Amino acid sequence: MCMLYPTLWLCFYGFFSNLRPSEPFLTAYLMGPEKNLTEAQVVSEIYPIWTYSYLVLLFPIFLATDYLCYKPVLLLQAASYVVTYVMLLKAQGLLAMQLLEFFFGLATASEVAYYSYIYSVVEPAHYQRVTAYCRSVTLFGSAAGALMGQLLLSVAKVRLVHLVSTTLASAAIAFVPPWFLPMPKRSLFFHKNPEGVEEHDFGGALIREGDKSESEVPQDHEEVSTVPLPAEEAQRGRGLLEVLRMLLTDFLHCYRRGPLLAWSVWWALATCGYFQVVNYAQALWENVRPSQEYDIYNGYVETASTLLGAVAALLVGYLPVSWSLWGELALCLLSLLMAACLLIMDLLGNIWLCYGSYVLFRATYMLLITVATYEIAASLDMQRYALVFGVNTFMALLLQSLLTLVVVDSAGLGLDIFTQFFIYGGYFAVISAVFLLAWLYNLAIRRRCDQQVVSRSPAVMDST
Secondary structure, three states: OHHHHHHHHHHHHHHHHHHHHHHHHHHHHOOOOOOOOHHHHHHHHHHHHHHHHHHHHHHHHHHHHHOOOHHHHHHHHHHHHHHHHHHHHOOOOOOHHHHHHHHHHHHHHHHHHHHHHHHHHOOHHHHHHHHHHHHHHHHHHHHHHHHHHHHHHHHHOHHHHHHHHHHHHHHHHHHHHHHHHHOOOOOOOOOOOOOOOOOOOOOOOOOOOOOOOOHHHOOOOOOOOOOOOOOHHHOOOOOOOHHHHHHHHHHHHHOOOHHHHHHHHHHHHHHHHHHEEEEEEEEHHHHHOOOOOOOOOOOHHHHHHHHHHHHHHHHHHHOOOOHHHHHHHHHHHHHHHHHHHHHHHHHHHOOHHHHHHHHHHHHHHHHHOOOOOOOHHHOOOOOOOHHHHHHHHHHHHHHHHHHHHHHHOOEEEEEEEEOOOOOOHHHHHHHHHHHHHHHHHHHHHHHHHHHHHHHHOOHHHHHH
16 A cells, blocks of 8 residues: 555656647647747757756756655656646747746756656565556656647647647646655665665666666666665765765766666767657658648657557567677667668658658667666666666767757757758767677677687697
């Protein structure tokens, strides 16, 4: 019963906070008669604010989540969603929409509280189950919201502004459940168990929603630091400097491992490109098939890509692939496939090919990021999943901010959307080339090691 109560409230919150019927049509709404913004304003001046705010807020929110014991940050996230959609419904003008993107960045950065809260109130034996519940309900909420929006638009013929009203109502409902969640008495860094026993990590708390399946993360790693803290010291909690020192020590320890570093490099590079494509795909579709002239089906596409991505993530547990042996080659080939999808979207100018390529692109990313999640977790000898995943996500956001500043932002080149997607396709082609070289290098190293083993074998020694 102690597990059921917080899990139900958290799933209730996760479903309604992700039920956003307006999200697949956000670009069309901003460029439509309700907001009357230009494509250049939406793409180059409004959307980049989300990237920058997410980057700046990610680490402070990470620390605040642990220090405040999760629940206050959950409330902050719920309030940020409400403010975001009130502004989307009522506010006008470029500056107001930029401020809206800041609040949405605050809500996105606060996702760490959602994915880490449950580990502070349930026993480790239930981690895998509650992770599956929380992850699946957010995926279902996202898919249901996209499908609802498309059906309301295509079948009921409602205006886009009514989809925003529906999303605001969903956000208002989602504001209720966090108040009923029990307040945790411990956290990972600042508030340890009185007994000094190390808790499990956030289990990938900083992973962007809909992109991974944490149920694949093993839960049986042994903690390196096994010296218990005195009860009085643990109860007093840790200071900020001590926590930062511990994070730095753990960071240096974790990233010494070659396999973990390789998967983390792909994680950061690919997530940067993935975020960029998802953020600006609607702008590309709007150019290929303007919503003012034709019916659009963005909701169906988002629903299909979310569900297919979830299936792809689940398939990882059943694929008979030795990722330690073939991982770099798989990253090379599938990154090349993602590059091809983006170039098809950009060059052929057919909305149905755009839609299909987008679905395949997202599904491929979700499959690979799930493999990366598992391989990184398997490489760790200490339970610092959130630290590693958080650093990887931070690096992805840093790269994305640089890419946005140079390619998208009006302060940089401010390129048109077709040129942007051509660059994104080339970006994934470069990722593919990097991991092809990595695979060839590791193949040469393995062959050299095999030759050395053969040369030192007894048979060879006797023949000489």
